[in-house]
Amino acid sequence: MSERMSNAIDVRNAVKRYGDFTALKRISLTIKDNEFFTLLGPSGCGKTTLLRMIAGFEDVTEGEILLYGDEIEKLPPHQRPVNTVFQNYALFPHMTILENVAFGLEMRGKSKSEARTRAGEMLELVQLSQFAARKPSQLSGGQQQRVALARALAPQPKVLLLDEPLSALDLKLRKAMQLELKHLQRETGITFIFVTHDQEEALTMSDRIAVMSAGEMQQLGSPTEIYEQPRNMFVADFIGETNLLEVSVDQVMNGRAVCHLGGGHALTCNSVEGIGVGSKVHMSVRPERLFTTDVPVEGEALKGRVVENIFVGTDISTIVDLAEGPQFIVRTSNSERGNKRIFEPGSEIFVNMELGAGRLLVD
Amino acid sequence: MATVNNDIKTYKGFRAITLLCLLVLYAPLVIVTIYSFNASASITNWEGLSFRWYADVFTGPESDKFKVAAFNSFTIAIMAATASTTIATLAATAMVRGGKFKLRTVSFGLISLPLMVPEIVTAVATLIFFNSIGFTRGYLTILVAHIAFCIPFAYLPISARMQGIEDSFEQAAMDLYATKRQAFTKVLMPLMAPGIISGFLLAFIVSLDDFIITNFVKGAGVETLPTAIFGSVKQGIKPNIMAISTMLLSFSIVMVTISYFVSKSDNTK
Numbered sequence: 001m002s003e004r005m006s007n008a009i010d011v012r013n014a015v016k017r018y019g020d021f022t023a024l025k026r027i028s029l030t031i032k033d034n035e036f037f038t039l040l041g042p043s044g045c046g047k048t049t050l051l052r053m054i055a056g057f058e059d060v061t062e063g064e065i066l067l068y069g070d071e072i073e074k075l076p077p078h079q080r081p082v083n084t085v086f087q088n089y090a091l092f093p094h095m096t097i098l099e100n101v102a103f104g105l106e107m108r109g110k111s112k113s114e115a116r117t118r119a120g121e122m123l124e125l126v127q128l129s130q131f132a133a134r135k136p137s138q139l140s141g142g143q144q145q146r147v148a149l150a151r152a153l154a155p156q157p158k159v160l161l162l163d164e165p166l167s168a169l170d171l172k173l174r175k176a177m178q179l180e181l182k183h184l185q186r187e188t189g190i191t192f193i194f195v196t197h198d199q200e201e202a203l204t205m206s207d208r209i210a211v212m213s214a215g216e217m218q219q220l221g222s223p224t225e226i227y228e229q230p231r232n233m234f235v236a237d238f239i240g241e242t243n244l245l246e247v248s249v250d251q252v253m254n255g256r257a258v259c260h261l262g263g264g265h266a267l268t269c270n271s272v273e274g275i276g277v278g279s280k281v282h283m284s285v286r287p288e289r290l291f292t293t294d295v296p297v298e299g300e301a302l303k304g305r306v307v308e309n310i311f312v313g314t315d316i317s318t319i320v321d322l323a324e325g326p327q328f329i330v331r332t333s334n335s336e337r338g339n340k341r342i343f344e345p346g347s348e349i350f351v352n353m354e355l356g357a358g359r360l361l362v363d
Numbered sequence: 364m365a366t367v368n369n370d371i372k373t374y375k376g377f378r379a380i381t382l383l384c385l386l387v388l389y390a391p392l393v394i395v396t397i398y399s400f401n402a403s404a405s406i407t408n409w410e411g412l413s414f415r416w417y418a419d420v421f422t423g424p425e426s427d428k429f430k431v432a433a434f435n436s437f438t439i440a441i442m443a444a445t446a447s448t449t450i451a452t453l454a455a456t457a458m459v460r461g462g463k464f465k466l467r468t469v470s471f472g473l474i475s476l477p478l479m480v481p482e483i484v485t486a487v488a489t490l491i492f493f494n495s496i497g498f499t500r501g502y503l504t505i506l507v508a509h510i511a512f513c514i515p516f517a518y519l520p521i522s523a524r525m526q527g528i529e530d531s532f533e534q535a536a537m538d539l540y541a542t543k544r545q546a547f548t549k550v551l552m553p554l555m556a557p558g559i560i561s562g563f564l565l566a567f568i569v570s571l572d573d574f575i576i577t578n579f580v581k582g583a584g585v586e587t588l589p590t591a592i593f594g595s596v597k598q599g600i601k602p603n604i605m606a607i608s609t610m611l612l613s614f615s616i617v618m619v620t621i622s623y624f625v626s627k628s629d630n631t632k
Contacts, residue, residue, distance in 0.1 A: 057534055077537040090535035094553045103549075104539030155540065 007068070008033045008159050008191035009054060014063035014073075016049050016215075023049045025215040026063070031159075031193060032208075033068075036185050038194045040202040041212035042238070047195045050212075051161050054193065055084050068158060078107070083152035084161040088168070089144045091136035097123065097147050098132040104155040122150040125184075142173045149181075153188060160185075162194045166201065178204050199239045203227060211235050231272075233361050236284035243290075245326050247283045249275060249360070257360055259283060263325030265302045269358025282361045287331035289357030291340055292318060292349045301350035304328065306343045316342055320351055392612065399605035406600055416606040423603055425595060432591035435502065436571055439587065443509035444517070444567035450510075451517035451562055452555070459525040477515045485512060486579040493580060500582035508580045509570045516569045517562035520626055524558025561626035564618050572615065 009031040016024035024046045031037045039047035052058040054065055056077035065073040072080050083104065091100050101122050105115035123129045126146040128139075136144055145165060152160055162181075166174045182205050185192045196202055202209050203223040211218045211226060211234070219231045230236035237244060247259035247267065257271035269283055293301070304322040316337075318330045328351050332340050343349050371377060398406060402413035420429055454474060458467070477485060489508050498504055532554065536546035574589040581590060588611060595604055 055538060057538075076543075077534070078540045078542055082538075084535070084538045086531050086535060088529065088531060090529070090531040092532060092535070092550055103536070103541075107536075107540035107545065151539070 006033050007031065007066070008035065009193070010064075010066035010069075011050070011054075012064040012066070014050070014053065014065060015061045016046070016053060016058060017061045023215055024053075027215075027217055028063075029210055029217060029220060031191060034189050034191055036182065036192045036194065036205055036207045038196060038202040038206035038209045039212060040196055040199060040209050040238075041218075042197055044214075045212040046215040047197075047212050048163060051084075051163055051193060051195045054080075054159070055082060055161050056080050081157055082159045082161055083155060083157040084163060085145075085148045085152045085165045087164045089136075089148040089165075091144055091147055091151070093136055096133050096135060097128065097139070100136065100147060101151045101154050104151065108155055119150075119154055122154045123147075125153075125187075126150045141168055142177070145169065145177065146180075149184070153184070153190065157190065159191045159193060162192060164196055165194075166196075167198070174201070181205060203239070211238065213238070229359065230284060230361065233282055233284075236282075236359075236361055240286065241329065241331070242284045242286055243328055245283050245285070247281060247360070249277055249279050249281065252277055259360070261302075261322070261325050263322055265322060265325050267300055267302075267353065267358060268355070269353075269360055270356055271360050272362060274362055275360055283358050284361055285353060285358040287317065287329040288315075288333070289354045290328065290330040291332065291352050291354075292320065292330050292343055293352055294341070294343070294347070294349055296350045297352045301352045302328070304349060304351055306345050306347045306349055308345055309342060318342065320349065322351070395605050396609045396612070398602060399609040401602055401605075404602065406602055406605070416602040417610075419603040420607050420610070425603065428586070428591055428595075429588070429607060432586040432588045435505075435586065436588040439502070439506050439509055440567045440570040442506055443513050443570040444563050446510045447513035447566045448517045448521075448559060448563040451514050451521050451566075452559055454514070454518055455522040455525050455558075459522055460530065474518050475515050477512055482575045486576040489576060490579045500580055501585050502582075504580045504582065505577055505585065505587065508576050509573065512573070512576060513566035513570055517566040520561040520565060520622075521555065521558040524555055524561075524626070528554045557625045561622045564622035564625070568615050568618050568622075572611075 007030050009029075011027055011029050011031075014024055014027045015022065027046075027050060039050060041047045049058055053060050053073070054067075056072075056075060056079075060073040063073070064071055067080065067082065091097075092103065095103070098116060098119050101119035102112075102115040105118055106112060110118070120129065120132065123132055126149060128143060128146055128150070131139060131143065131147075136147065139147065145168075148165065166177050166181075169177060178201060181192070181194075194202075194205065203226075206223055208220065208222055209226050210220045213234050219226060219235045221229075226235065226239055230239060230242075233244065236242050245261055247261055247269075249257050249259050249271075250266075251258040252271050252275065255271055256268055257275065258266065258268050260266045267283070269285070275281055292306070296303075302322050302325070304320040304325070307319040307321050307327070310317040310319070314334055316332050316334065318332065320328045320330055322328060330351060332342060398409070399416055400412050400414065401409055402415065403410035420426060458471060458474075461467075489511070493500060493504050498507075528551065532550050533546045536550040537543065541549060572589060573587075574593065577587050578590050578593070581587070586594065588607070592604055592607060595601070
């Protein structure tokens with residue numbers, strides 16, 4: 001197999017315009033075979049538009065979309081070997097669960113009995129065999145979700161497209177479905193393209209994530225890369241919780257930059273290319289990479305005062321006002337409370353940063 | 364309870380107004396129905412229960428006239444309802460699934476305007492139209508006129524139904540390898556069916572009951588049930604008119620009831 005053939009989807013310079021409005025600004029990306037790929041971004045970022053272009057529900061204004069090497073952007077939806085799990089499931093209300101799952105197989109020319117047999121197997125895979133004769137309205141949201149999944153997987157598509165399929169479920173069910181989806185993807189070996197605005201969901205399930213905003217791709221990488229090495233302000237802010245601080249760069253060497261915050265506090269953090277001495281940029285540091293002490297641990301400890309402690313279940317978030325400087329959020333895991341102290345509001349403390357935890361961002 | 368009661372039932376005079384409205388609306392119908400079972404030839408004196416006027420409708424001196432009129436009425440109603448429902452279904456598909464097109468609001472206005480135009484105006488206009496194109500008045504002119512004025516009645520339940528069907532159903536069908544035509548016949552049509560049936564029944568009843576337009580465009584000697592009844596009444600109200608009216612009323616009630624239940628059976632949820 002050639003290098004190109006092993007890519008499930010190649011999007012090349014895809015542009016989508018609605019009249020004067022450009023929904024997608026020249027996107028190019030490659031989705032590998034057998035990958036759990038996520039398009040992540042806030043609503044209106046173009047992620048669903050891109051998915052619908054792959055499915056065939058939206059025309060491609062410019063550019064190409066290749067499916068395992070074949071151009072598909074001009075084909076009508078029914079000629080594309082991809083299937084979609086819709087946000088509202090779109091189960092056919094007048095058909096039984098079994099008929100729903102068998103629909104795609106029958107449309108592909110399988111005999112009725114063959115389609116039903118295969119549909120039955122799919123229902124077994126999602127553990128809904130006992131509901132085969134029911135109508136969609138008789139099932140719960142979570143069950144309908146699994147039927148939609150079985151229906152889309154039954155014709156063995158080359159790529160499965162999932163359009164925010166978990167957004168209507170409650171938190172507990174959503175968590176369970178995240179694992180089940182991941183499991184199904186491994187089991188079937190089908191490439192999944194998952195659209196979501198939920199960054200936690202994306203981090204949990206994906207092999208790779210494309211972060212999108214305003215019709216542009218902001219960053220593409222593994223969950224760890226996206227979380228730990230955000231490329232710009234948008235990604236750092238959108239993924240997880242972070243402290244975004246304006247800093248002035250005083251010195252750059254060996255990938256590290258010495259900067260100072262407002263109020264004159266000095267800090268050393270990871271630099272990125274294109275940042276020179278004297279530039280004013282943003283620094284991102286995750287709250288869990290900070291810790292508070294009553295005496296400075298290192299030379300760079302930042303002096304401040306505790307404003308508030310907020311209990312958020314697994315962690316405690318401490319809000320700290322630096323002396324004449326910005327505000328910091330410090331997060332302490334409850335499991336670490338043995339060796340890390342939580343200080344009462346009003347306490348004069350020091351905020352310490354793990355080496356390499358801070359990261360400069362190009363805007 | 365301390366909450367402010369906005370229930371309309373607590374308003375002063377609610378009960379009295381309601382009863383008055385119901386009385387004005389239904390008392391005449393109730394009286395006609397009761398007196399259709401009167402044994403007497405009088406239309407005001409009750410002389411005991413009898414079915415003689417029902418028998419009279421089918422065997423009495425006017426029975427031939429009524430049979431022909433009933434045949435005309437029902438055949439016209441079936442054909443007019445079928446044609447107008449077909450046109451209305453296509454119109455609704457275009458209006459609801461056609462995306463945003465120019466003059467969409469105008470189109471909707473044009474389809475539903477006939478409901479607002481006074482029927483006498485439509486009747487006169489239709490008559491003038493047939494005359495000016497030299498169409499001889501008769502059975503066919505009634506049929507054509509009925510098809511035309513039934514369209515908005517058929518259109519409303521069908522388009523209301525269609526608006527409730529999200530287009531993701533058709534997309535899902537096409538995503539699952541159905542062609543456009545298959546998506547229409549296998550998914551959209553079954554989902555629209557209650558609206559279509561309901562629209563058909565409504566058009567049927569409207570056609571069956573129509574008097575004004577029919578009276579204008581019918582030729583000499585061609586009668587439908589309403590015009591035949593009217594002709595009969597002009598020579599004095601006889602109890603057989605009450606019997607035939609009651610039958611027509613019951614038939615309409617049955618049809619409207621079916622239409623109601625069909626349109627309520629929501630299979631999109």
